Amino acid sequence: MLEVDHLVRRFGEITAVDAISFAVGDGQMTGFVGGNGAGKTTTMRMIMGVLSIHGGGVQWRGRPITAADRRGFGYMPEERGLYPKQPIMDQLIYLGRLQGLSASGARQRAKTLLERFNLGDRHKDKLESLSLGNQQRVQIAAAVISDPQMLVLDEPFSGLDPAAVDEMADVLREFTDRGVPVLFSSHQLDLVDRLCDQLVVLSAGRVVARGTAAELRRRGPVRHRLITAG
Ligand code: ATP
Numbered sequence: 001m002l003e004v005d006h007l008v009r010r011f012g013e014i015t016a017v018d019a020i021s022f023a024v025g026d027g028q029m030t031g032f033v034g035g036n037g038a039g040k041t042t043t044m045r046m047i048m049g050v051l052s053i054h055g056g057g058v059q060w061r062g063r064p065i066t067a068a069d070r071r072g073f074g075y076m077p078e079e080r081g082l083y084p085k086q087p088i089m090d091q092l093i094y095l096g097r098l099q100g101l102s103a104s105g106a107r108q109r110a111k112t113l114l115e116r117f118n119l120g121d122r123h124k125d126k127l128e129s130l131s132l133g134n135q136q137r138v139q140i141a142a143a144v145i146s147d148p149q150m151l152v153l154d155e156p157f158s159g160l161d162p163a164a165v166d167e168m169a170d171v172l173r174e175f176t177d178r179g180v181p182v183l184f185s186s187h188q189l190d191l192v193d194r195l196c197d198q199l200v201v202l203s204a205g206r207v208v209a210r211g212t213a214a215e216l217r218r219r220g221p222v223r224h225r226l227i228t229a230g
Contacts, residue, residue: 001025001061002047002150002181008055009042016042018205019056024150024181024198029172031192032185034202040185041078043202044152047183048075060150071099074148076156080139082127088138089114089123092145099146106145113141117167133164140171151175153184157191169195 002024009017017039024030032040045051047058049070058065082091089110096106114120117137119130127135140156151172157165172182172195186192192199193213201209201216209216 002065002183003059004043004047004056005059006056007043007046007053007058009039009046009051010054016205017046020202020205020207021056022198022200022207022210024183026181027176027179028181028197029176029195030181030183030198030200031196032183032200032202033187033189033192037204038202039205040202041154044075044154044183044185045077047152048073048077050077069149072146072149074143074145074151074153076139076143076151076153078154082139082142084128085126087124088119088127088130091127092138092141095142096145101146109145110141113145114138116171117141132159133161136160136164136168140168144171144175148175148180150180151182151184153182155186156184157186157188165191 004020004022006019006021007017008015008019020039020043022030032043034040042051046053049067060069092110092113093103093106096109097103101109111120111123114123117134119134119137122130122134127138130138136156136159140153143151143153156168160168172184176182197212199209199211199213199216200207209219211219
């Protein structure tokens with residue numbers, strides 16, 4: 001289980017994340033929603049150790065999270081982080097090696113993932129030569145290259161066509177089915193509603209609602225709150 005406990009991050013005068021708390025249980029799919037600037041990316045960056053934390057903390061399996069824990073996480077950052085001009089297979093192998101796989105293990109895992117995404121025959125292609133949907137598939141392959149213990153994905157569904165959305169959702173469900181906690185941000189409310197066990201709604205750096213989609217609906221006009229969040 002991942003626990004985020006009163007996390008705070010400031011940028012100059014702005015408090016971008018203002019004492020945010022929530023937990024993602026084992027096997028739980030959690031959707032992080034909120035308008036532009038609500039603090040989703042900043043929170044995910046602190047969870048992943050990309051940004052320093054100004055207050056509060058992150059616990060993984062009951063203890064303060066460490067760099068080693070984070071290396072076992074699959075992370076899809078907002079800025080994505082793969083190279084447009086490099087062949088996709090090489091990049092996946094490189095990432096797998098960085099995360100401790102053997103050369104042959106990384107190659108095998110990259111091959112399996114690309115085949116899973118129907119990209120096996122494109123393995124030598126540069127990332128930039130693929131469609132947006134296929135680029136996103138490669139990004140998710142990169143996030144899951146080394147059998148992650150937790151997934152933290154910043155807008156993994158953005159720019160995908162409906163078929164690719166379903167495919168991506170299936171991939172995420174395979175992880176939650178195996179007990180892996182998954183946290184992803186999205187602007188697509190219907191999708192979050194459909195896929196997630198839990199929603200965490202942010203507005204102006206604070207959690208304004210938290211619970212299952214059904215709970216939030218019972219509590220009030222969640223759709224309105226979601227849309228106006230942030
Ligand atoms: P979006 O959906 O648009 O990505 P978000 O919910 O992910 O939004 P953040 O990107 O976390 O929101 O931004 C939260 C606030 O922090 C915003 O006011 C943003 O301008 C500010 N912010 C984020 N990163 C920085 C930075 N590096 N320097 C200054 N301000 C920042």
